Amino acid sequence: MSNMKLRLAIQKSGRLHDDSMRLLKECGIDISNGVNKLKSEASNFPLEVFFLRDDDIPQYVEDAVADIGFVGENVVYEKKKKIDVVEKLGFGKCRLSIAISKGENYTSAAFLQGKRIATSYPVLVEDFLKANNITAEIHEISGSVEIAPGIGLADAICDLVSSGSTLFMNGLQEVEPILQSQAVLVKNEQLSPEQQAILDKLLFRIQSVKKAKNNKYVLLNAPNDKLDEIISLLPGMKSPTVLPLAEAGWSSVHSVLSETQFWDIIEKLKAAGAQGILVVPIEKMII
Ligand code: ATP
Ligand code: MG
Numbered sequence: 001m002s003n004m005k006l007r008l009a010i011q012k013s014g015r016l017h018d019d020s021m022r023l024l025k026e027c028g029i030d031i032s033n034g035v036n037k038l039k040s041e042a043s044n045f046p047l048e049v050f051f052l053r054d055d056d057i058p059q060y061v062e063d064a065v066a067d068i069g070f071v072g073e074n075v076v077y078e079k080k081k082k083i084d085v086v087e088k089l090g091f092g093k094c095r096l097s098i099a100i101s102k103g104e105n106y107t108s109a110a111f112l113q114g115k116r117i118a119t120s121y122p123v124l125v126e127d128f129l130k131a132n133n134i135t136a137e138i139h140e141i142s143g144s145v146e147i148a149p150g151i152g153l154a155d156a157i158c159d160l161v162s163s164g165s166t167l168f169m170n171g172l173q174e175v176e177p178i179l180q181s182q183a184v185l186v187k188n189e190q191l192s193p194e195q196q197a198i199l200d201k202l203l204f205r206i207q208s209v210k211k212a213k214n215n216k217y218v219l220l221n222a223p224n225d226k227l228d229e230i231i232s233l234l235p236g237m238k239s240p241t242v243l244p245l246a247e248a249g250w251s252s253v254h255s256v257l258s259e260t261q262f263w264d265i266i267e268k269l270k271a272a273g274a275q276g277i278l279v280v281p282i283e284k285m286i287i
Helices: 017-026 054-062 073-079 122-131 165-169 193-213 224-233 262-271
Strands: 006-011 039-041 047-052 068-072 083-088 094-101 116-119 137-140 156-161 172-181 183-188 215-223 241-244 250-258 275-281
Touching (some): 006 017, 006 054, 017 193, 047 054, 054 068, 054 183, 073 122, 073 172, 122 137, 122 156, 122 172, 156 165, 165 172, 183 193, 193 215, 224 262, 262 275
Parallel strands (some): 116 156
Antiparallel strands (some): 039 047, 068 183, 094 156, 094 172, 215 250, 215 275
């Protein structure tokens, strides 16, 4: 049997680190994360994990120092490396947005004409300006971008935002999201068939974890004369499971509901006479 391992690059520390480690754990992959370690091997999956600065991950994957990586789309599209984006991972959600001082009035991107914009994302900002036929000065700075307008370095900034509280605390208002971002799995463009086979195994697990997170297992009791109506409300993977209850005239109905339709359907189920509704998280979903 081959002892080849797939090499995965993840963020060493920072906003993506914990969720990256959690996802591997949920995929049943055990990795010891020793403090200050540069790399670590999974004990039960052909995977070696490198811990790196997130900005460096696209380059390492392009150069095949790592085969795959978990990294934010914002970094992937800023670096423009030759790598493939394979799968969205559902964490690290944020947006890259233009922000200006609270007092100013922004009606369109034309506001930025001739202005100075401070950012750590010069490539993405340039793309945005070009697409809007605007000429502006881009000042690349590597951190604390939000203080640039306050110290007179720039008229606007472009930075990552999730809640907006950092902007608010610095007297700024978000006026234009230019990219929605989340963590993605990227891969080297030339994986060997053997490496691709390991990646396919990992992807299958990641997709099962993601599906499980987006779905809930629902159990409810229904009077038999309302069963048809209740069953018609349930999408489920196949038809729902219906079991007779000990109490005559009642049945127990089991099904799977997606997060997006969840509240809507639960309300309709209640209105249709369902009782004792239990909602249970699903750990893995293999379909
Ligand atoms: P490193 O030391 O690895 O270079 P960093 O300081 O560049 O770390 P973090 O602040 O840890 O990076 O952010 C890593 C990634 O987390 C971002 O590139 C982005 O994809 C994602 N992210 C999610 N929400 C936010 C947010 N509110 N602000 C910044 N990044 C966010
Ligand atoms: Mg970084």
